[in-house]
Amino acid sequence: MTSDRKGNSSRSTSKAGRSLITRRGLVKGLGAAAGAAAASGLLPGPMRYIQAQAAEPIRLGFQVHRTGIGAAYGRWYEQTTNAAVKTINAAGGINGRPIEIVAEDDGTDPKRGAEVVEKFATKHKVDAVFGTLFSHVVMGSAPTAGQLKMPYFVVSEGHHVASGALNRYTFQPGITDVRSQVISMAPWIASNLGRKVAMIYPDYAFGYDHRDFFSAAIQGQGGAITALIPVAPTETTYSKYFAQIPAETEVLYHVMVGPGVLTFVKEMGDHFGSSRPQIFGFIDSLEATDLASPGLEFLDGTYFWEAFPRYAQKDQSEFDKHYRAAVGVDDNGASTADPKEVSTYSHMFGCWETLYVIKAAMEKSGYQKSTFAQKGKLIEAVEAMTAFPESDEHPQGDKTFNGKLHQCYGHQFISKVEGGRLNVVHKTAIEDGLYEPETDYTKKAL
Amino acid sequence: MSLGPHLLLAFLEGTVSAFVLALTALGLSLVFGVMRIVNVAHGEFFMLGAVLAYGFSSLVPGLPALGFLLALILSPLAVGAIAWSADRLVLARLNYNPEATIVATIGMLYIIEQLVLTIYGPDAHPVQPPISFRILFPWFGYSGYKLVVVAASGMLLLTTWYLLMRTRIGLVMRATQLDRETAQNFGIPVARVYSLIFALGAALAAVAGVLVVPIQQAHYLMGLDPLLLSFITVIIGGLGSLRGTLIAAFVIGLSDGMFSVFFSGTLSKIIATLLVALVLVFRPSGLFARSAR
Numbered sequence: 001m002t003s004d005r006k007g008n009s010s011r012s013t014s015k016a017g018r019s020l021i022t023r024r025g026l027v028k029g030l031g032a033a034a035g036a037a038a039a040s041g042l043l044p045g046p047m048r049y050i051q052a053q054a055a056e057p058i059r060l061g062f063q064v065h066r067t068g069i070g071a072a073y074g075r076w077y078e079q080t081t082n083a084a085v086k087t088i089n090a091a092g093g094i095n096g097r098p099i100e101i102v103a104e105d106d107g108t109d110p111k112r113g114a115e116v117v118e119k120f121a122t123k124h125k126v127d128a129v130f131g132t133l134f135s136h137v138v139m140g141s142a143p144t145a146g147q148l149k150m151p152y153f154v155v156s157e158g159h160h161v162a163s164g165a166l167n168r169y170t171f172q173p174g175i176t177d178v179r180s181q182v183i184s185m186a187p188w189i190a191s192n193l194g195r196k197v198a199m200i201y202p203d204y205a206f207g208y209d210h211r212d213f214f215s216a217a218i219q220g221q222g223g224a225i226t227a228l229i230p231v232a233p234t235e236t237t238y239s240k241y242f243a244q245i246p247a248e249t250e251v252l253y254h255v256m257v258g259p260g261v262l263t264f265v266k267e268m269g270d271h272f273g274s275s276r277p278q279i280f281g282f283i284d285s286l287e288a289t290d291l292a293s294p295g296l297e298f299l300d301g302t303y304f305w306e307a308f309p310r311y312a313q314k315d316q317s318e319f320d321k322h323y324r325a326a327v328g329v330d331d332n333g334a335s336t337a338d339p340k341e342v343s344t345y346s347h348m349f350g351c352w353e354t355l356y357v358i359k360a361a362m363e364k365s366g367y368q369k370s371t372f373a374q375k376g377k378l379i380e381a382v383e384a385m386t387a388f389p390e391s392d393e394h395p396q397g398d399k400t401f402n403g404k405l406h407q408c409y410g411h412q413f414i415s416k417v418e419g420g421r422l423n424v425v426h427k428t429a430i431e432d433g434l435y436e437p438e439t440d441y442t443k444k445a446l
Numbered sequence: 447m448s449l450g451p452h453l454l455l456a457f458l459e460g461t462v463s464a465f466v467l468a469l470t471a472l473g474l475s476l477v478f479g480v481m482r483i484v485n486v487a488h489g490e491f492f493m494l495g496a497v498l499a500y501g502f503s504s505l506v507p508g509l510p511a512l513g514f515l516l517a518l519i520l521s522p523l524a525v526g527a528i529a530w531s532a533d534r535l536v537l538a539r540l541n542y543n544p545e546a547t548i549v550a551t552i553g554m555l556y557i558i559e560q561l562v563l564t565i566y567g568p569d570a571h572p573v574q575p576p577i578s579f580r581i582l583f584p585w586f587g588y589s590g591y592k593l594v595v596v597a598a599s600g601m602l603l604l605t606t607w608y609l610l611m612r613t614r615i616g617l618v619m620r621a622t623q624l625d626r627e628t629a630q631n632f633g634i635p636v637a638r639v640y641s642l643i644f645a646l647g648a649a650l651a652a653v654a655g656v657l658v659v660p661i662q663q664a665h666y667l668m669g670l671d672p673l674l675l676s677f678i679t680v681i682i683g684g685l686g687s688l689r690g691t692l693i694a695a696f697v698i699g700l701s702d703g704m705f706s707v708f709f710s711g712t713l714s715k716i717i718a719t720l721l722v723a724l725v726l727v728f729r730p731s732g733l734f735a736r737s738a739r
Contacts, residue, residue: 232712243455272587288569294572
């Protein structure tokens with residue numbers, strides 16, 4: 001790349017001796033003019049499209065869990081990302097330049113995550129990095145992004161960004177955080193399902209967010225926690241954990257992640273049968289899993305949190321329709337190519353929306369080059385954002401954004417399993433998920 | 447739940463994991479005992495069994511019992527065939543050199559894992575149990591299929607014991623284990639016996655994988671846990687000792703059940719690992735290893 005650039009420039013210099021305007025220079029000048037016009041939206045649609053194909057691309061590093069326990073999510077994050085990039089590029093790209101995705105697998109591993117971020121910065125020389133999901137990988141990778149001053153947009157839903165544990169270069173603008181999710185739903189759970197709650201959650205950062213914030217929220221509603229049951233991430237059988245649930249429990253709150261989740265639900269069915277408490281789960285327990293899988297009949301009549309309802313609802317928005325079609329997902333949340341392939345619908349929209357946030361911030365800051373100064377401007381442009389209205393860019397719904405916390409806030413959905421599908425019974429307001437800020441990243445140095 | 451039901455659940459869980467572990471570890475122990483090969487790819491044969499079971503059982507949609515039966519027969523055969531070719535193509539060419547075969551089986555581990563990821567994908571897939579019923583205790587319900595797994599594993603263990611101790615092929619295997627060169631001088635086709643043993647060891651792991659898949663689902667990373675537990679079992683039981691392997695499997699399986707019900711799953715793994723350390727310190731060749739010949 002560098003030698004190519006050098007070669008080109010030396011050729012153009014020698015030609016410049018003979019003629020004031022070279023063909024290459026002319027094309028470059030036209031390109032820049034068209035870029036400026038595209039950025040300001042002056043060019044008609046098709047022209048923007050042509051221009052975006054010709055200009056040098058914006059390179060975005062996509063840190064993806066292609067392998068490891070996050071692989072099912074990774075595959076759908078990739079499909080969503082590719083669909084969003086295709087849509088954005090077809091509409092003229094960013095500042096008249098097409099997006100180019102450079103994907104690297106982090107194996108859902110924190111150490112490899114940090115290496116991948118470094119590789120994006122030093123080898124691929126990308127403009128920004130996005131896409132990380134699993135909380136322990138975010139925790140492992142974000143410090144490297146901060147050190148390398150690389151804008152790092154995570155799509156993770158952990159509370160790590162808003163808690164202040166990370167750095168000024170790390171954002172979570174496309175998906176809400178666990179703290180916000182659980183406090184907005186606790187009142188509904190307490191008044192509709194019960195006040196004595198046993199919690200089963202993964203024994204790592206993401207699970208602790210649930211444990212701490214949901215416990216506090218349910219106690220705030222006058223409820224009580226009957227048991228806290230952490231489950232090791234490598235666990236494959238779960239019957240023994242159900243034995244720890246006290247008899248007086250009114251609600252079983254579960255959130256599980258990884259390939260063992262279906263086993264978890266099946267064993268829960270074996271254990272309780274029909275004499276079960278009310279059950280409220282996070283859809284994380286069943287992402288990418290067909291609700292018609294054997295053993296899941298048990299879930300009929302139980303409730304789930306969803307960030308974005310998997311099944312198209314009666315009041316489905318035009319934006320949801322547009323988004324589903326673009327990412328190739330049918331009304332049941334499965335791939336249009338293979339109805340057996342169920343998507344991770346409640347998380348993957350985060351990639352789509354994050355890309356549009358990056359696009360908006362780059363356009364606002366007039367981002368052109370991968371320099372520290374321009375990256376700093378980009379960071380400030382994201383921090384200055386306050387709201388994302390519901391639109392094709394933000395199909396999950398309208399959101400507010402707190403630039404000091406680097407975190408967005410939005411609506412949550414509670415769905416009931418009825419006849420093998422999830423029907424939304426409650427939608428929270430954005431205000432339900434707001435909490436006292438814990439940090440101010442804008443005060444940290446760039 | 448009070449102590450009694452807790453204990454019952456711990457015992458049930460422990461028994462299931464003990465039988466599955468015994469089946470898996472037996473294959474590893476057999477391969478080490480006869481061929482002196484530390485098969486690091488053993489867990490991948492377990493995983494292949496489960497993944498192929500998903501494939502075979504979906505060939506008969508609507509009839510879970512028939513699909514499962516098909517998988518129970520075809521998966522171990524297919525995995526055995528793969529292991530047989532791996533032995534012919536790789537291990538035999540290395541002259542079963544202990545160091546080289548460790549590296550070679552590590553290579554197999556990665557190749558199998560990546561091939562399964564490429565072809566089968568990263569998702570975990572469920573397989574419907576052949577019979578599905580719930581045993582209702584006064585305090586909790588329990589999957590009836592898990593007890594079927596115990597019965598099936600028990601029968602397979604008995605069959606393997608019979609094969610090794612009471613049949614001609616078993617005699618040939620034992621002779622090869624005792625002294626490779628003398629066996630060869632007596633006209634035993636050692637090369638063929640080795641391939642057969644490697645295939646049998648892999649098939650045993652695959653059977654365990656098939657039996658487990660209606661409980662756990664098939665996933666490309668599921669081989670790691672059985673591999674580690676099998677190693678722990680084989681080390682505690684004594685490398686190459688089948689009796690020791692079985693006893694160790696039951697000790698580890700049951701203690702795993704007890705500790706993880708009463709304390710935590712992580713603690714039971716810590717204790718198993720500690721047990722390995724103690725065995726290695728005080729009886730380096732394992733609890734039931736025969737003296738070196």
